[in-house]
Amino acid sequence: MTGRRQEIRERNRLSLIEAVLDSVAEKGISETSVSEIIQRAELSRGMIHLHFGGKDNLVDEAARHSSEQYYNGIYDLLETTGQTGQEHIEMIVRGDLSEAILNKKTVSIWYAFRGEARNRAAIAAFSDTRDAKLRNLVFNAFARIAKEAGTEHPNQVARDATHGTLAMLEGMWTDYLLHPDSFDRDEAMRIVFRFLRAMFPMHFDLNGALLFE
Template sequence: MDQSAASTEAAQKPPRKLSRETRRQQLIDATIETIAVRGYARTTLTDVASQAGLSHGLVNFHFQSKEKLLSETLLFLAEEYRDNWTQALADAGPAPAHRLDAMLRADFNPSIYTQAKLSAWCAFWGEAQCRPLYQDHCGANDAAYQAAMEELCVELKAEGGYPYDPIRAARVLRVTTEGVWLDMMTVSTPYDQEEALGTVHACAAALFPKHFGPDGLIV
């Protein structure tokens, strides 16, 4: 083997030693993939180790228990979700319609809206035994999301003279988005990302027709 071929092969091999944080993230990613296939209750440390291509002992070293691993995985998902929508909101500018559109679109960001992550979220939502865990990690985030949505609906109501209760309008938008996520996990023929966002935009258009149409924001 010549030197250039050897260098290429060496570059393609994964590093033997990774930083602690990189290894933990690798295991969290593997947990998300495993939950998507096996569900919350049936996921084991052995399954996660196999998915990650690592030893069971290494999973134990980093997380000590299944409960700790699942807790850290949910915390990662919660922080990733909040960072995603808050950044989208910050980048959208001051107009309330543009900010609301950014929040709606954020739920379909390709880094968030993946089959594995949707499945993991649905598993955490649906497992009764993890409700306290969910509230601990996600309760404050959910409240912040709802408060931001309500604020935007209040501003749009004032700007457009809409007759709707802005608190209920915000709730309808939230449950529509969550319903589309659940649809992706339950319908026999899931629709694509563009149709999913279009469904949410149709809801926004029904509530705020001066600002949104069937294709989204009216510029």
């Protein structure tokens, strides 16, 4: 396949994926029909079968793509900070609650996929806060913090901190979904870090400029 044909192929694939995500954000999965997708993508119906083999595979790929966008945003932020466990946790929390990652489109997409996850394992793999990739990222950072603090049973403490932090962040996403116009990002971050300060008294200074720039 020539470079030009490959470029067109990738552009068409991405157009179909973005069309699904736009439709899911606005109408939900049940209303995201083939007709809706091809109208938004401005491509023929046959393109879905050519590139994905059918609508279900396309929707699964859109879920994977949405997850990749989330992680790419988090990884990009981690590249801008230091290597300590605290710096990584602070950046993950700040990133997760930022406008770039948490907004009306992304929260609508995520909860739409969450609602479908019970029936479709391919979607469940990309819409779960117990996702191994995210949990390992957070756990490894907390494990370093727990060891620095001289905590007894550091791995257990790190697991508790991981579970608690992810549960709180998911709760913040739910709050944003229900009350997007009154959601206060600074307040949300402050609540999460107050919880972490209680677990790790020598870390997560609530008065630190890093937390609330």
